[in-house]
Amino acid sequence: FSWSSLGLAFHRTHLISSLLCLESIILSIYIALSIWPIKNQTSATLMQILILAFSACEASAGLAILIASTQTHVSDHLRNLNLLQC
Amino acid sequence: FILMLSLTLGTMITITSNHWVTAWAGLEINTLAIIPLISKSHHPRAIEAATKYFLTQATASALMLFSSMTNAWSSGQWDITQLTNPPSCLLLTAAIAIKLGLTPFHFWFPEVLQGSSLTTALLLSTAMKFPPTTILLLTSHSLNPTLLSTMAIMSIALGGWMGLNQTQTRKILAFSSISHLGWMTIIITYNPKLTLLTFYLYSLMTTSIFLSMNSTNTLKLSTLMTSWTKAPMLNTTLMLTLLSLAGLPPLTGFLPKWLIIQELTKQEMTTTATIISMLSLLGLFFYLRLTYCSTITLPPNSPNKMKQWSIKKPVNTLTPTL
Numbered sequence: 001f002s003w004s005s006l007g008l009a010f011h012r013t014h015l016i017s018s019l020l021c022l023e024s025i026i027l028s029i030y031i032a033l034s035i036w037p038i039k040n041q042t043s044a045t046l047m048q049i050l051i052l053a054f055s056a057c058e059a060s061a062g063l064a065i066l067i068a069s070t071q072t073h074v075s076d077h078l079r080n081l082n083l084l085q086c
Numbered sequence: 087f088i089l090m091l092s093l094t095l096g097t098m099i100t101i102t103s104n105h106w107v108t109a110w111a112g113l114e115i116n117t118l119a120i121i122p123l124i125s126k127s128h129h130p131r132a133i134e135a136a137t138k139y140f141l142t143q144a145t146a147s148a149l150m151l152f153s154s155m156t157n158a159w160s161s162g163q164w165d166i167t168q169l170t171n172p173p174s175c176l177l178l179t180a181a182i183a184i185k186l187g188l189t190p191f192h193f194w195f196p197e198v199l200q201g202s203s204l205t206t207a208l209l210l211s212t213a214m215k216f217p218p219t220t221i222l223l224l225t226s227h228s229l230n231p232t233l234l235s236t237m238a239i240m241s242i243a244l245g246g247w248m249g250l251n252q253t254q255t256r257k258i259l260a261f262s263s264i265s266h267l268g269w270m271t272i273i274i275t276y277n278p279k280l281t282l283l284t285f286y287l288y289s290l291m292t293t294s295i296f297l298s299m300n301s302t303n304t305l306k307l308s309t310l311m312t313s314w315t316k317a318p319m320l321n322t323t324l325m326l327t328l329l330s331l332a333g334l335p336p337l338t339g340f341l342p343k344w345l346i347i348q349e350l351t352k353q354e355m356t357t358t359a360t361i362i363s364m365l366s367l368l369g370l371f372f373y374l375r376l377t378y379c380s381t382i383t384l385p386p387n388s389p390n391k392m393k394q395w396s397i398k399k400p401v402n403t404l405t406p407t408l
Contacts, residue, residue: 001152008145018141025148029155036159047107051151054114058144061118065125065137072130 001028015069019062026055092119093213100217105164106154110147113185113217117143120214124202135201139210142194146184153177169225178225179233185218186267189241196248196260204305207256208296211263212289219270219285223278231275239361241268246368253307255299258372262331263292265369272362273346276353284342291331291339298324307379325377332373333366 008021030051092115100112117140125136157174158164169175180191187195199207245265252258266288273280299305330339343366350359 005145005149015137022141022144022148025145025152029148029151033155050107050111054111057118058114058147061121062140062144065121065133065140068125068133069137072133 001025001032004028015066019059019066022062023055023059026051026058030055089119089123093209097213097217101220106151106158107164109217109221110151110154113143113147113150116214116217117147120206120210123206123209124198126206127203129201131201132203133201135198138194138201139198142184142191146181149177149181149184153181175225176233179237182218182222183237186215186222186271187241187264188237188267188271189244189264190237192241192244192264195264196252196257199256199260200254202256204256204296204300204303207259208293208300211259212292215263215267215285216289219281222271222274223281234271234275235355235358238268238270238272239358239365241265241271242362242365243368246365246371249369249372252372255305255307255376258376259292259295262369262373263288265366266331269343269346269362269366272358273349277349280342280345280349284346287338287342288331291327294327295324295331298327307376324380328373328377328380332370 004021004024008018008025011018011021030048033051034048096112096115096119098112099115100109103109103112121136121140124139125132153174153176154164156177157169157171160171160174169178183189184191199210202210242265245261245263245268249258249261249265252261266284270281270284270288273284333339333343343363347359347363350356
């Protein structure tokens with residue numbers, strides 16, 4: 001988790017890499033949450049499915065934003081996102 | 087209109103939740119519903135604002151989920167009001183600070199407000215602040231007070247300082263909301279009801295400002311100067327609302343500041359009370375500049391044009407003068 005959050009914090013040129021890091025964050029949370037009930041003999045499957053559903057929705061929304069930003073800006077380099085500077 | 091319905095649904099889910107996953111789900115529903123609202127016009131600035139907003143909010147939600155997970159590891163329960171693990175409390179305050187726009191993490195907020203249209207900016211700054219503040223309220227007894235108060239003081243300071251050089255009205259309102267959020271969080275560990283009170287009053291005042299700016303379509307300071315020809319009554323109420331946001335005594339904006347300072351001096355934190363009242367002077371400067379530009383000065387030529395009568399509610403601007 002911390003590895004992918006560091007990757008998200010230090011993304012350099014492409015927006016796609018930040019989206020990937022976001023997905024890996026949620027995936028690490030999901031895997032950790034699935035491993036934990038096996039050790040403690042409880043079951044949390046409804047929570048897992050809910051988390052999966054919402055993270056999938058978030059990922060698709062992120063991809064849609066990526067497509068929209070490549071349509072309006074020329075590429076998805078992060079240096080091009082400076083239209084709103086003070 | 088489905089997006090508004092899903093926004094209210096998400097807010098309701100987050101408010102009425104006592105399990106972390108439902109709170110996280112409500113926050114994600116809110117994020118997902120607002121993203122198409124921000125990027126409705128296919129302007130590059132709007133899309134850019136949508137990307138910044140999405141990235142920050144998604145990381146904040148993931149951080150929140152992670153903190154709840156570590157808390158569940160150490161204490162075995164997913165209840166919101168019981169946070170026993172200190173690192174998870176720290177992560178949770180960081181996540182909520184990112185979501186609200188408090189000071190170490192406020193960098194997305196002015197640009198996102200600038201890139202969205204006025205009504206969606208209104209939604210962003212009032213309605214979207216509501217679920218994270220409810221989560222803060224629910225968990226306020228177990229968070230770190232010094233961290234919260236330092237973040238609050240810094241956000242009041244930064245909101246005042248960075249608003250000084252702005253000419254775009256949406257950015258000015260972004261910085262004013264940052265400083266108001268600082269006022270809200272500074273009192274949250276001592277008296278959470280005051281936080282709610284400041285939030286309600288602040289949302290009332292900013293809705294009136296946004297709606298009045300929406301009806302005259304003023305996005306820059308120069309547009310404010312010539313807006314008195316279109317609807318003079320609206321301009322005077324706008325001036326009163328702005329002054330009430332600044333916190334001048336006969337208007338309602340003074341009430342939360344007074345109560346917060348009273349509460350802080352009861353808790354023997356008089357230095358912080360003086361610091362934040364000094365820092366709100368910075369905000370007072372640009373509120374005064376806004377009122378000066380809108381009502382007190384006259385432009386060189388004064389034609390009395392009555393164009394652009396959109397049917398927004400001027401009634402809403404009278405409520406802050408109560």
